Amino acid sequence: xxxxxxxxxxxxxxxxxxxxxxxxxxxxxxxxxxxxxxxxxxxxxxxxxxxxxxxxxxxxxxxxxxxxxxxxxxxxxxxxxxxxxxxxxxxxxxxxxxxxxxxxxxxxxxxxxxxxxxxxxxxxxxxxxxxxxxxxxxxxxxxxxxxxxxxxxxxxxxxxxxxxxxxxxxxxxxxxxxxxxxxxxxxxxxxxxxxxxxxxxxxxxxxxxxxxxxxxxxxxxxxxxxxxxxxxxxxxxxxxxxxxxxxxxxxxxxxxxxxxxxxxxxxxxxxxxxxxxxxxxxxxxxxxxxxxxxxxxxxxxxxxxxxxxxxxxxxxxxxxxxxxxxxxxxxxxxxxxxxxxxxxxxxxxxxxxxxxxxxxxxxxxxxxxxxxxxxxxxxxxxxxxxxxxxxxxxxxxxxxxxxxxxxxxxxxxxxxxxxxxxxxxxxxxxxxxxxxxxxxxxxxxxxxxxxxxxxxxxxxxxxxxxxxxxxxxxxxxxxxxxxxxxxxxxxxxxxxxx
Amino acid sequence: xxxxxxxxxxxxxxxxxxxxxxxxxxxxxxxxxxxxxxxxxxxxxxxxxxxxxxxxxxxxxxxxxxxxxxxxxxxxxxxxxxxxxxxxxxxxxxxxxxxxxxxxxxxxxxxxxxxxxxxxxxxxxxxxxxxxxxxxxxxxxxxxxxxxxxxxxxxxxxxxxxxxxxxxxxxxxxxxxxxxxxxxxxxxxxxxxxxxxxxxxxxxxxxxxxxxxxxxxxxxxxxxxxxxxxxxxxxxxxxxxxxxxxxxxxxxxxxxxxxxxxxxxxxxxxxxxxxxxxxxxxxxxxxxxxxxxxxxxxxxxxxxxxxxxxxxxxxxxxxxxxxxxxxxxxxxxxxxxxxxxxxxxxxxxxxxxxxxxxxxxxxxxxxxxxxxxxxxxxxxxxxxxxxxxxxxxxxxxxxxxxxxxxxxxxxxxxxxxxxxxxxxxxxxxxxxxxxxxxxxxxxxxxxxxxxxxxxxxxxxxxxxxxxxxxxxxxxxxxxxxxxxxxxxxxxxxxx
Numbered sequence: 001x002x003x004x005x006x007x008x009x010x011x012x013x014x015x016x017x018x019x020x021x022x023x024x025x026x027x028x029x030x031x032x033x034x035x036x037x038x039x040x041x042x043x044x045x046x047x048x049x050x051x052x053x054x055x056x057x058x059x060x061x062x063x064x065x066x067x068x069x070x071x072x073x074x075x076x077x078x079x080x081x082x083x084x085x086x087x088x089x090x091x092x093x094x095x096x097x098x099x100x101x102x103x104x105x106x107x108x109x110x111x112x113x114x115x116x117x118x119x120x121x122x123x124x125x126x127x128x129x130x131x132x133x134x135x136x137x138x139x140x141x142x143x144x145x146x147x148x149x150x151x152x153x154x155x156x157x158x159x160x161x162x163x164x165x166x167x168x169x170x171x172x173x174x175x176x177x178x179x180x181x182x183x184x185x186x187x188x189x190x191x192x193x194x195x196x197x198x199x200x201x202x203x204x205x206x207x208x209x210x211x212x213x214x215x216x217x218x219x220x221x222x223x224x225x226x227x228x229x230x231x232x233x234x235x236x237x238x239x240x241x242x243x244x245x246x247x248x249x250x251x252x253x254x255x256x257x258x259x260x261x262x263x264x265x266x267x268x269x270x271x272x273x274x275x276x277x278x279x280x281x282x283x284x285x286x287x288x289x290x291x292x293x294x295x296x297x298x299x300x301x302x303x304x305x306x307x308x309x310x311x312x313x314x315x316x317x318x319x320x321x322x323x324x325x326x327x328x329x330x331x332x333x334x335x336x337x338x339x340x341x342x343x344x345x346x347x348x349x350x351x352x353x354x355x356x357x358x359x360x361x362x363x364x365x366x367x368x369x370x371x372x373x374x375x376x377x378x379x380x381x382x383x384x385x386x387x388x389x390x391x392x393x394x395x396x397x398x399x400x401x402x403x404x405x406x407x408x409x410x411x412x413x414x415x416x417x418x419x420x421x422x423x424x425x426x427x428x429x430x431x432x433x434x435x436x437x438x439x440x441x442x443x444x445x446x447x448x449x450x451x452x453x454x455x456x457x458x459x460x461x462x463x464x465x466x467x468x469x470x471x472x473x474x475x476x477x478x479x480x481x482x483x484x485x486x487x488x489x490x491x492x493x494x495x496x497x498x
Numbered sequence: 499x500x501x502x503x504x505x506x507x508x509x510x511x512x513x514x515x516x517x518x519x520x521x522x523x524x525x526x527x528x529x530x531x532x533x534x535x536x537x538x539x540x541x542x543x544x545x546x547x548x549x550x551x552x553x554x555x556x557x558x559x560x561x562x563x564x565x566x567x568x569x570x571x572x573x574x575x576x577x578x579x580x581x582x583x584x585x586x587x588x589x590x591x592x593x594x595x596x597x598x599x600x601x602x603x604x605x606x607x608x609x610x611x612x613x614x615x616x617x618x619x620x621x622x623x624x625x626x627x628x629x630x631x632x633x634x635x636x637x638x639x640x641x642x643x644x645x646x647x648x649x650x651x652x653x654x655x656x657x658x659x660x661x662x663x664x665x666x667x668x669x670x671x672x673x674x675x676x677x678x679x680x681x682x683x684x685x686x687x688x689x690x691x692x693x694x695x696x697x698x699x700x701x702x703x704x705x706x707x708x709x710x711x712x713x714x715x716x717x718x719x720x721x722x723x724x725x726x727x728x729x730x731x732x733x734x735x736x737x738x739x740x741x742x743x744x745x746x747x748x749x750x751x752x753x754x755x756x757x758x759x760x761x762x763x764x765x766x767x768x769x770x771x772x773x774x775x776x777x778x779x780x781x782x783x784x785x786x787x788x789x790x791x792x793x794x795x796x797x798x799x800x801x802x803x804x805x806x807x808x809x810x811x812x813x814x815x816x817x818x819x820x821x822x823x824x825x826x827x828x829x830x831x832x833x834x835x836x837x838x839x840x841x842x843x844x845x846x847x848x849x850x851x852x853x854x855x856x857x858x859x860x861x862x863x864x865x866x867x868x869x870x871x872x873x874x875x876x877x878x879x880x881x882x883x884x885x886x887x888x889x890x891x892x893x894x895x896x897x898x899x900x901x902x903x904x905x906x907x908x909x910x911x912x913x914x915x916x917x918x919x920x921x922x923x924x925x926x927x928x929x930x931x932x933x934x935x936x937x938x939x940x941x942x943x944x945x946x947x948x949x950x951x952x953x954x955x956x957x958x959x960x961x962x963x964x965x966x967x968x969x970x971x972x973x974x975x976x977x978x979x980x981x982x983x984x985x986x987x988x989x990x991x992x993x
Contacts, residue, residue, distance in 0.1 A: 067969070067971050071893075071896070108867070140887050151933050163926070166926055170884075171919055173886070174916075175915075177918075178911060181900050182903050184900065185904040
């Protein structure tokens with residue numbers, strides 16, 4: 001076993017092992033835990049960087065263990081895996097810093113950081129899976145490891161939120177299992193192959209494939225929060241802010257969206273999906289989700305709930321881009337996986353800072369808060385403008401590609417959806433931006449915790465500022481090598497290569 | 499060491515040790531743990547021999563069939579031996595600490611000899627090559643099981659033990675009657691000879707019905723499961739783990755072996771479908787009952803009722819040859835994984851009961867803070883009970899689902915999926931309760947008794963082993979192929 005086989009395993013181990021050690025450490029070993037957390041996150045970044053370079057040089061990383069005669073556990077690193085694994089490695093590093101600042105003085109930290117690491121290990125596993133079975137293993141592991149994080153506070157509301165979360169995700173997992181077993185019973189072990197491979201499976205299965213496609217999307221759609229499977233997401237908001245950031249930007253919803261892309265591109269194939277007539281319904285569901293999520297977001301006064309509905313809406317850009325058969329829209333959808341992650345994590349970091357430092361949870365309490373917390377709110381503003389799609393920020397790039405890709409594919413209605421969504425984005429983000437900077441404060445903040453020389457704890461401040469800067473940079477420098485857009489183009493070129 | 503010696507040793511060693519432990523009570527604990535460790539070595543040796551040399555047959559005393567007693571080991575028996583050894587060691591280690599801490603009366607000293615007799619009879623049963631041996635070992639097993647259930651000495655326990663005794667003795671009578679009928683028809687009780695001679699005439703049919711009913715009663719398939727929940731809940735935790743993990747599996751093993759190796763299963767299709775339907779009902783009924791329980795041990799016991807249902811799907815799903823191997827190996831693998839997971843769940847609930855002095859689920863609030871390892875063990879065992887990856891149960895569910903879907907039995911597939919979701923409901927009911935925060939004053943550590951490290955870590959070890967079965971399935975499944983019916987390796991089995 002050489003490094004090529006070892007690297008995918010090491011990427012997963014770099015968060016799995018720290019997670020297990022943290023459980024063993026116990027509650028009081030703060031310094032050791034911090035070293036493990038940041039050490040694991042740094043090692044992961046390094047390993048991912050090595051793999052990123054290798055894959056760009058067409059290097060192949062595969063590792064495979066037989067479980068039964070016909071079932072393998074297999075990991076591989078293709079460009080699309082790397083897009084996701086890089087995103088999660090980078091954002092995990094920042095979220096770890098943030099979580100240490102956020103939680104180091106509250107109870108059950110050992111448990112929290114243990115599951116936190118396991119959750120990221122599961123996400124890396126999802127990214128690196130080479131076949132559907134391996135994917136399912138990590139996908140379910142993600143459900144199990146995020147549950148303790150969602151109910152972390154142990155209050156009746158969080159237990160309830162956790163129950164709803166499980167009801168959706170466990171049922172979704174069951175549907176997924178059925179779909180995978182069904183598919184495997186027809187075509188044998190399902191490996192992810194660029195361009196898909198079902199087209200060659202014979203004409204008599206077409207109708208069956210439609211059903212399987214629907215079940216697969218149903219299973220992934222729960223985590224990707226497609227309407228009407230989105231009900232768990234606003235309820236899971238009871239989790240602590242770093243967990244929300246993780247759920248929304250890196251792990252859970254992204255795993256669902258990632259699964260949808262994998263199914264469309266690497267199992268069914270774009271052309272075959274369109275031929276079966278399943279791509280357009282998916283596009284419609286995604287479009288409905290985009291508009292519905294935005295619309296609901298407008299009416300939320302609770303800041304985190306507003307962001308949650310915004311996530312429901314924004315994640316469906318990925319599904320929309322996937323469902324439109326055309327290279328440009330696909331690039332838009334895939335690059336949005338990264339862009340949405342960067343923007344959304346910034347917003348959640350900022351919301352967490354407001355709650356933690358000033359005790360602000362509602363949109364109506366935000367008047368004038370920009371003067372008290374300028375750095376946090378500057379980051380929030382940049383991310384919000386990015387979400388709306390103001391150039392030159394990240395969101396603009398993805399929306400532009402989605403729109404022009406849809407036009408290129410002759411799907412004009414998508415432009416209408418994008419415009420409508422943009423207007424709604426502006427309606428629920430601009431008043432916040434206006435109120436924080438231009439309105440006078442209503443009075444003292446609910447719970448103003450002074451935290452040293454900065455507006456809040458430094459560990460809470462650095463991550464959002466960093467991600468906000470990156471939101472601008474990935475937009476401005478979208479065309480340089482190794483930018484998310486460049487990488488998405490690489491993925492799509494391989495996908496559409498004749 | 500020759501494999502034959504190991505086969506004999508697996509029976510003789512615990513039997514002899516049991517007699518010693520009965521007399522010399524002071525050394526009983528050490529002796530039992532020692533035997534349990536040796537048992538692991540012997541069972542692995544036998545399994546390895548089967549893996550490399552194929553099925554083993556040993557004629558005790560050199561008499562040979564039809565006169566003598568034959569021991570026969572194939573892949574299935576090998577796995578049974580391994581399962582008994584692993585679960586046995588876990589339970590014994592746990593019990594040494596459990597009985598030192600709980601005051602359950604003087605009768606608990608009998609746990610050790612009973613435990614050894616149980617190992618001896620389980621090992622003999624897994625290796626039995628003829629019907630009469632199967633009967634004797636099953637009977638010995640039943641008697642030790644009755645004693646284990648009544649060990650706690652409470653009124654509930656004695657009532658449950660008595661009820662089990664009546665059920666089990668009735669079942670044994672049925673079984674004996676079936677064996678007698680077969681013997682009078684064919685003049686032999688050797689499984690291999692019977693299989694070659696078997697004809698589907700009236701006396702044989704009667705014997706099949708008698709034997710099947712007996713074994714279904716002992717395995718507690720719905721609707722004959724009524725004796726199980728009180729019995730398994732009333733026994734001390736280590737005994738419950740043995741009963742749910744091993745004893746039930748042994749009667750299932752006998753049925754499986756007879757059905758596919760001796761009986762003409764192709765002619766038993768409609769009976770097989772009936773068993774499958776009962777299994778499906780058991781999955782739903784047992785899970786719903788488990789959800790409704792207020793006491794942890796009863797919840798775990800009803801979960802057993804549900805999980806037994808999955809095993810019986812095999813009798814229906816093997817009716818199509820293309821999927822028969824997946825169904826058969828899936829069911830066996832399910833039994834193995836469930837043994838480990840259920841033993842872990844019972845041991846963990848025993849620890850929680852010891853700590854809280856009650857096993858009401860409502861009183862578990864805050865348990866994740868006070869007994870994190872035990873709750874973790876229960877949750878990991880729960881991953882297996884739910885059939886989520888990467889557990890061994892997940893893999894067996896995958897195999898069973900595959901055969902159900904491929905042969906178009908959608909209702910079974912749906913039942914299995916719903917069963918998984920219902921299992922998630924009852925597992926997470928417990929886990930969610932334990933994660934509830936309690937106010938710092940009430941969380942005074944003196945409110946609960948501490949759990950000794952052995953009682954914390956053995957359930958976790960068993961639960962992790964159940965998880966590991968899903969990841970390391972290649973070799974166990976390879977072992978299972980040897981001498982098995984429908985096996986892709988041997989192309990059909992002969993006992």
